Amino acid sequence: MPNVRAEALRALTQDCFQAAGCPSGDAELIARLMVLSNLRGHDSHGVRQMPRYLRNIQDGHTMPHTEMTVVRDTPSLAILDANRAMGHVAATRAMELAISKARQMHISAVGVRNLDHIGRIGAYPEMAAEQGMVGLCFTATLGPASIVTPYGGVQGRFATNPISACFPVPQGDPVLLDFATSVVAANKIRQALDRGKEADEGWMIDRQGRPVRDPQAFIDREAVMLPLGGPRGYKGYGLAVLVEILAGILTGAGTFATLRDRSNTNNVSFLIVIDPTALVSREYYEREILSLVEYLHDTEVRPGDPPVLIPGEYEGNQQRQREVEGIVIEEPVWNAIQEAAANLGVAVPTPVP
């Protein structure tokens, strides 16, 4: 499979979005965040999405220029309407605003609506943590793709409604949560299909409530995903509702209940930022979080098992490895990227053999 260095991949991605009409600063940001998804081990949200994002711009669904409208603005809160901007750019602006409000007001919340897919949602809380802040992100996807059923149902009512949170750790990987409130991310099912494999037991059911393992049934809308928790799926369902209200209603975007006939699907996000040093001293915070990290690392494991990871350590390990070894891209994904670049007249780097 082709192996491309992060730097070359960033240049390619930036060139493509610039050629598609994005301002160079925006294109650089999009490229940085997309390649960061690959570096941090989440290929599903990385450059494989590039052809789709470019198509959205070419089709007029996504605007290459970001013109955000401030719908609501108080010292601690805001709602931004992204007017169909690129998700990465709009969500970054929203997080920057939340960080600057939290710096002034100690805690803030910013909602952003009407934007394209924001990619890996962990990227935004990470921005807060890079500045010493605690960041939270709740993201819903509105539109026709209601693919997750409430607990006890057999019909889609939500998207995978992921949650992310990031806490700064001095001289170490930040503590990072980033996961779907459904059993798995939808892309795991698409990945199973690509690889000719079955989905795991417990991921999907059909309209009769019977377990489904054929990923094609999901693509054909004959199966829905279950909420996180298996027999305790009411917990994942509860979290999905939480995300739906915070990201859907508190941003003024709406929910599947009111927008289910919409033809376009958009990420809507609700961000919360807290300045931990407004509560405890920086020294105390750093000492305590380092102790916690060490304590979790020291957890006893089964003989022969790998040590317990801190949430976010997987991402840090992947990034260190891929910065050195390059990013391996599946053949069909690389072909689609090459094609998208060629259409825009952008030169494609030669993969490392």
Place this chain on the structure above:
Amino acid sequence: MPNVRAEALRALTQDCFQAAGCPSGDAELIARLMVLSNLRGHDSHGVRQMPRYLRNIQDGHTMPHTEMTVVRDTPSLAILDANRAMGHVAATRAMELAISKARQMHISAVGVRNLDHIGRIGAYPEMAAEQGMVGLCFTATLGPASIVTPYGGVQGRFATNPISACFPVPQGDPVLLDFATSVVAANKIRQALDRGKEADEGWMIDRQGRPVRDPQAFIDREAVMLPLGGPRGYKGYGLAVLVEILAGILTGAGTFATLRDRSNTNNVSFLIVIDPTALVSREYYEREILSLVEYLHDTEVRPGDPPVLIPGEYEGNQQRQREVEGIVIEEPVWNAIQEAAANLGVAVPTPVP
């Protein structure tokens, strides 16, 4: 089993805490919240805890008078040290403070530490929702009882670290989440023991990582609980870490990493309150949340299955039923309550036959 009316149970509980030295207003609040746990279907956190709480007061672990110290106070944030007050009283004061700050500042966070068990954590976000606010509560329990293992480990590192959130719904049950980030609440295992039953598969493992179903092994500290999520247990683990940092570190209380030798176990809580009308109009919020509730109720189910519940609807249904039918209390629990009351010279109501 004895059946006691809510009103009689409240009077009994109030009398006991007053006899134990609590001011009458505090005793009334404690009684109201404890009986509300029973009414709302969570007997594990209701009056069965009364003898334990009274013993904590008698042993000097819990102070009957609430004298809170304001450790940190900004317009949007605060940390309160409860100086070993009753949990229900201290957490209520903390939530009231968070609500009043959110009314002024639109979003607020309040941490409260050094307090006894706060009971059903959903009660506090419910207070926010009753005043039209969105309330969140993250609660850790510090002390020797680290009973939940990180994902991939075989050793306890956390308590069950529950999360609660509540959203107001006009003329209806509020949307309420209230659950442990472990597979189940610890009390489910104790309940299994009381009833002579086995724990479910997937709840516990021993130090060799083998599944355990005998609840006695948990009591004997030979088994630990798994985080929410089964094969996706890294999600429950991530949520447990989130709670540990918010409730432990951001309140200045510490975590198991630094406090694991402590002899007393205390709930520490981190509360976030958001005024939704600072973001969207009350009219819009109400219309959208009612649409969402209706939409979720309309979810297709398997033929013969009960309809999908809104998170929090179980609690509402239980309350409506138990307000009318009374609260059934297990014989040994009722005996322990009678004994505790007798020790304080408090008269006990006669259960309905």
